[in-house]
Amino acid sequence: EAQVTQNPRYLITVTGKKLTVTCSQNMNHEYMSWYRQDPGLGLRQIYYSMNVEVTDKGDVPEGYKVSRKEKRNFPLILESPSPNQTSLYFCASSQKGNTEAFFGQGTRLTVV
Amino acid sequence: SQQGEEDPQALSIQEGENATMNCSYKTSINNLQWYRQNSGRGLVHLILIRSNEREKHSGRLRVTLDTSKKSSSLLITASRAADTASYFCATDDQGAQKLVFGQGTRLTINP
Numbered sequence: 001e002a003q004v005t006q007n008p009r010y011l012i013t014v015t016g017k018k019l020t021v022t023c024s025q026n027m028n029h030e031y032m033s034w035y036r037q038d039p040g041l042g043l044r045q046i047y048y049s050m051n052v053e054v055t056d057k058g059d060v061p062e063g064y065k066v067s068r069k070e071k072r073n074f075p076l077i078l079e080s081p082s083p084n085q086t087s088l089y090f091c092a093s094s095q096k097g098n099t100e101a102f103f104g105q106g107t108r109l110t111v112v
Numbered sequence: 113s114q115q116g117e118e119d120p121q122a123l124s125i126q127e128g129e130n131a132t133m134n135c136s137y138k139t140s141i142n143n144l145q146w147y148r149q150n151s152g153r154g155l156v157h158l159i160l161i162r163s164n165e166r167e168k169h170s171g172r173l174r175v176t177l178d179t180s181k182k183s184s185s186l187l188i189t190a191s192r193a194a195d196t197a198s199y200f201c202a203t204d205d206q207g208a209q210k211l212v213f214g215q216g217t218r219l220t221i222n223p
Contacts, residue, residue, distance in 0.1 A: 004154075031209065042215035043155075043200070050209060058210070090154055097209025098142055101202075103154035 002027050006091050006104035013081055013111055021076045021107050023091030029102075031094045032074040033058065034066065036087040037106075043090070049074055050097065081111040116144075116201040116214035124220040131188040133217040135201030136181075144177055145202045145211065146186050155200065158186075191221045 004025045013019055025032065033048035035058075045058030049068040063085055065077040074093075078085060091104040119134045135144070143162045147155040161168045161177045161184065168175045174187040188195055198218045202211040 033210070035213075040215070043213040045210060045212075048210060088152065092155075098204030098211060100145065100157045100160055101147075101155070101211060103147075103156070105154045106152065108152070 002102065004091055004093050004102050004104040006089075006107050009105060009107060011107060011109050013109070015082055015111055016080050019078050019081060019109075021078075021089060021091075021109070023074045023076065023104060024072050025074075025091075025093040025102065026072065027093060027095075027102065028071065029093035029095055030071070031097045031099075032068065033092050033097075033101075034064070034074070034076045035090045035092065036060065036085075037090060038087050046076070046089075048097065081109075083111045085109065086111050116203050116212065118199070118201055118214045118217045120217060121215070122218045122220070124222060125191060126222050127191060127193055129191055131191050131195070131219055131221075133186045133199050133219070135184045135186070135203075135214055137184075137201075137203045138182065139203075139205055141179075141203045141205070143204060144175075144184050146173075146175060146184075147200045147202060147213075149198045149200065149216070151197075158199075188219075191219075193221050193223050195219060196221045 034046040035043040047066040049055045089107045092101040094101040116137045145160045146158045149155045172189045198216040200216045202213045
């Protein structure tokens with residue numbers, strides 16, 4: 001089954017404690033991206049990757065890092081989380097950046 | 113940067129009625145897509161319409177695109193309770209390899 005898998009689904013952490021949210025896709029897609037969704041602000045792109053070892057900033061990259069060492073995986077790293085990063089995060093993959101996107105189930109992150 | 117803007121922000125109708133949502137955008141596009149999101153879950157792709165297409169159907173969904181007005185509409189016919197969700201349009205900036213989402217329309221179907 002074609003899918004994008006994110007883990008964990010829920011996470012509560014404390015300010016400053018490094019965390020990683022994993023994302024994996026099984027469709028051999030070249031393009032992967034991370035979004036955050038906040039009430040009233042819609043989905044905003046954090047980072048994207050057009051292929052292995054190619055990553056670039058989206059609209060709200062501050063406070064986040066990503067890596068793309070393998071085609072299937074695209075982890076999101078928060079080196080020092082802050083409360084304003086409390087949000088619902090989605091990973092997505094697609095063949096190209098503007099084609100049909102497949103979304104993971106989301107990670108609800110709370111930073112206290 | 114926000115490209116698509118949906119209208120209305122919220123819509124509540126009776127089961128069996130048709131639901132229409134609109135999306136306006138600002139720049140030239142290659143395609144426009146519609147997605148559905150059930151509460152707190154991942155977005156699910158519904159339909160993609162290319163800039164050279166004017167109308168597209170998929171089951172009970174009908175999408176129109178007017179590039180001269182930079183707008184699109186999503187019509188759901190014979191609505192069901194299971195259609196209750198938020199609906200987002202997404203556009204691509206011509207030349208940019210990314211999708212930009214609007215803030216969505218929250219649709220409630222009352223039994």
